[in-house]
Amino acid sequence: MPKLVDHQARRLLIADAVHRIIDAKGLDSVSLREVAAEAGISMGAVQHYFATKEEMLAVALQQLNARISVRVAATGESDPLRLVRAAMLEMLPLDETRRFEARIGLAFLARAAVADDLAELFRTGVPHVLGFFAGQLRAAQAAGRVAADLDPDEEAKVLFGVAQGVGQAALLGYYPPEAAAAAVDHHLARLTR
Template sequence: MPKIVDHDARRRHIAEAVHRVIHGKGMDSVSLREVAAEAGMSMGAVQYYVTTKEQMLLLALERIGIWIGERVAVVAARQSTPLDVLRATMLELLPLDEERSYLNRIGLAFQASSVVSENQAVAMRMGYPVLLSFLAEQFRAAQTAGQLAAHLNADEEARILYAFAQGIVNATLVGHYTPEEVAALLDYHLARLRAG
């Protein structure tokens, strides 16, 4: 009987090997040979799915977006109010523990390389409106619930929250802020937006 191969699982396995290489050795170390070794696969098996470094990076970048989306969905589902969803989502995007730091270090590597790779820049831009829309939707729901000031522009406030997250990631990873200080800064900002 022929062996049944789960191609999506293989792609995910390769993407996660790319993540580990980036995390451990940096973006410049990503190669078919390095990723195959990290994945415990032959180069031929990896090349069945991706044939260039850029294809590997795009596969890995796509997986990061899926991973973040899944994590945000899980934490959002546990919350009881729109403001709690907004806060939990923001905290999930920040490097406040080992796993989120891992994701953010890889994300920063992709941000840097996307400046010189239009394909990566396009891929990164695809996730941006989805996240902004989700943040703005939660912001509007919190306004409707009387938790956040009604006069605020939800779309602009979503952009500000995204900019806050992006701006504080590197500073947190290098140790300028502790996880507790980051959470306190977010809470300070959200408190300024409350209704009444």
């Protein structure tokens, strides 16, 4: 009887191997051979799921973003401002899991600056984050928790910028985790004044 393979699980296994290689050796070290060895599967199996290295990197980046989204959703938070806070904190390197993801994300961002295919993934992904933040701010406005004259779309850009800037500084050790979280809280507190 043929062996049943969970194709989605296999793609995630490969994406996780890509993440570990990027974290340990850098994005330039990602190759079919390295990924196969790290995932514990054959090169042919990797090629079965990904025709090119670029496709494999794209899925690995999408999986990295999905991990963060799943954790935000798992908070079960319904208050819009607490949900924004939870999302921003998930973007920050506050523990080893998030530091691991932040290092990988920064490697992808650096590559995207010179590789248009990865840059396109960022260009299409960022609007989803901005839309999420803006939607939560609109909900907070409707509940009377945020000033009615605040522009949710513009503020969403600022929230994203705060998370990115604080996250990069924290990753480099400039902000300890408590200070990074406090910076997010400080910014969010000014929205409710």
